Amino acid sequence: MVMRLNPDEHARVARAIASAEARTSGEIFCVLAGQVSSYRDVSLAWAAAAAFLLPLGLIPLGFDATWLRGLATSWEAAHLAALHLSISRSIAAYAVFQVAIFLAVYLLLRIPALTRLVTPRGVRRERTRQAAMHQFLAHGLHVTEHRTGVLIFAALADRQVEVIADEGIHSKVDQAVWGDAVETLTVALSENRAAEGFEAAIAGVGGVLAQHFPPRPRNPNEVPDRLVEI
Numbered sequence: 001m002v003m004r005l006n007p008d009e010h011a012r013v014a015r016a017i018a019s020a021e022a023r024t025s026g027e028i029f030c031v032l033a034g035q036v037s038s039y040r041d042v043s044l045a046w047a048a049a050a051a052f053l054l055p056l057g058l059i060p061l062g063f064d065a066t067w068l069r070g071l072a073t074s075w076e077a078a079h080l081a082a083l084h085l086s087i088s089r090s091i092a093a094y095a096v097f098q099v100a101i102f103l104a105v106y107l108l109l110r111i112p113a114l115t116r117l118v119t120p121r122g123v124r125r126e127r128t129r130q131a132a133m134h135q136f137l138a139h140g141l142h143v144t145e146h147r148t149g150v151l152i153f154a155a156l157a158d159r160q161v162e163v164i165a166d167e168g169i170h171s172k173v174d175q176a177v178w179g180d181a182v183e184t185l186t187v188a189l190s191e192n193r194a195a196e197g198f199e200a201a202i203a204g205v206g207g208v209l210a211q212h213f214p215p216r217p218r219n220p221n222e223v224p225d226r227l228v229e230i
Helices: 007-021 040-061 080-108 112-118 121-138 175-190 194-212
Strands: 027-033 149-155 160-165 227-229
Touching: 007 027, 007 194, 007 227, 027 121, 027 194, 040 080, 040 112, 121 149, 121 160, 149 175, 149 194, 160 175, 160 194, 175 194
Parallel strands: 027 149, 027 227
Antiparallel strands: 149 160
């Protein structure tokens, strides 16, 4: 999925963050990622499983080397001395089938839509969470004065949204309260309304922060009010 925000949309998100932060001492930052992982290991695992299991179905059908041209002929040697040669050819033919199946399945599963289809939701969610945590740390949301940084992270290709709150917020606010913001942004992204979705999610997160972390007399803007696309 390719989705880029134009300058006007970036400005809208920045204004939404500034407006939300005016009512709280918390800090909000947004990241929109194209994809958090290639999931190449998932494709390899499926391909290896297919290469191991699918050829087994050929054995009841009487699979032998004659199924592949070049490895054997239709003539049979009746002498036992030739038995080992027939076995070797059958093993070689079986290996060729395995390699062909492995490559075919692997290349097929590198198609993004199919990769997402065969990747367990739990794997996609965990890798999105890891990528979100990396961005949380990379942008310094963990070093705000009162540990009140919040990251809103969306991964387009993975179709996952994460909200990560720092220790100061996490100790007072149950993670479940971010559910509405996650759902709002998820729906908006599915309808190609990224800027609108982030605006609504920011408003929701800002509302939670305002309840628990009102503005302080000294309330510096410690994190830039913007959305980053990676």
